[in-house]
Amino acid sequence: DTGVSQDPRHKITKRGQNVTFRCDPISEHNRLYWYRQTLGQGPEFLTYFQNEAQLEKSRLLSDRFSAERPKGSFSTLEIQRTEQGDSAMYLCASSLDTGTQPQHFGDGTRLSIL
Amino acid sequence: GENVEQHPSTLSVQEGDSAVIKCTYSDSASNYFPWYKQELGKGPQLIIDIRSNVGEKKDQRIAVTLNKTAKHFSLHITETQPEDSAVYFCASPNQAGTALIFGKGTTLSVSS
Numbered sequence: 001d002t003g004v005s006q007d008p009r010h011k012i013t014k015r016g017q018n019v020t021f022r023c024d025p026i027s028e029h030n031r032l033y034w035y036r037q038t039l040g041q042g043p044e045f046l047t048y049f050q051n052e053a054q055l056e057k058s059r060l061l062s063d064r065f066s067a068e069r070p071k072g073s074f075s076t077l078e079i080q081r082t083e084q085g086d087s088a089m090y091l092c093a094s095s096l097d098t099g100t101q102p103q104h105f106g107d108g109t110r111l112s113i114l
Numbered sequence: 115g116e117n118v119e120q121h122p123s124t125l126s127v128q129e130g131d132s133a134v135i136k137c138t139y140s141d142s143a144s145n146y147f148p149w150y151k152q153e154l155g156k157g158p159q160l161i162i163d164i165r166s167n168v169g170e171k172k173d174q175r176i177a178v179t180l181n182k183t184a185k186h187f188s189l190h191i192t193e194t195q196p197e198d199s200a201v202y203f204c205a206s207p208n209q210a211g212t213a214l215i216f217g218k219g220t221t222l223s224v225s226s
Contacts (some may be wrong), residue, residue, distance in 0.1 A: 004157075013144030032214065042120075043158065056212055075166050091157055100146040100165075100211055105157035 002026070004106035006092050013082060013110045020078045021109045025094030032075050033103060034058045034067055036060065037089040043105075049075060050097060079111075115217070116141050118206050122216025127194050137204035137217050138186040147180060147187045150203045158203055162189070194224045199221045 005024040009015045013019050026031045030051050035043035046065070052074040061067075064083075069075040081087055089110050091104040117140040127133050141149075145166040150158035162180045164171045164187065171178050175194075180187040190199055201221050205214040 045213035
């Protein structure tokens with residue numbers, strides 16, 4: 001079990017630039033989640049995939065954010081025209097798809113906007 | 115609405131003492147309650163979870179208790195060690211049963 005893998009671990013970019021993060025879930029997990037975590041807070045849900053279908057998005061996911069999971073395996077999260085308020089840790093989690101299953105998290109991508 | 119409240123926000127104990135962290139939730143239909151440990155620079159790590167059909171679950175030095183009537187659940191760590199120092203989060207599923215709603219975390223410091 002290699003766990004959930006996220007890349008890159010850190011990203012520093014200037015305001016207005018686009019960034020893309022990648023998540024590789026645990027291989028047998030059909031569900032994949034993206035969360036955002038700011039300093040001193042718990043993770044906040046952004047979006048969720050069941051295989052390649054994006055089934056739920058939170059109000060936190062503005063139009064500048066887009067997520068994909070094209071083949072039902074890895075996922076990407078893109079942020080366009082980054083803003084200072086986008087600075088956060090972006091966490092990916094995965095789980096099995098039967099009922100309520102434990103979610104296992106990666107170590108996240110820390111985004112810093114200059 | 116869906117809400118998970120966690121307290122205390124910080125907790126300092128001496129090595130060997132016990133630590134207790136409490137959470138309350140608002141959705142009476144919630145049936146799954148995980149606890150995560152997060153170390154600096156790492157993602158949250160699932161340490162124990164409980165489902166609504168049981169009142170207590172233990173795994174070595176950690177235990178979780180659930181009171182569905184009062185809508186609260188607690189994490190108990192016995193014989194604390196310095197390596198238990200971390201931020202602990204409780205969580206509960208949203209109404210759709212998909213995403214987790216997290217508490218704001220408890221920073222546990224264990225001094226030797």
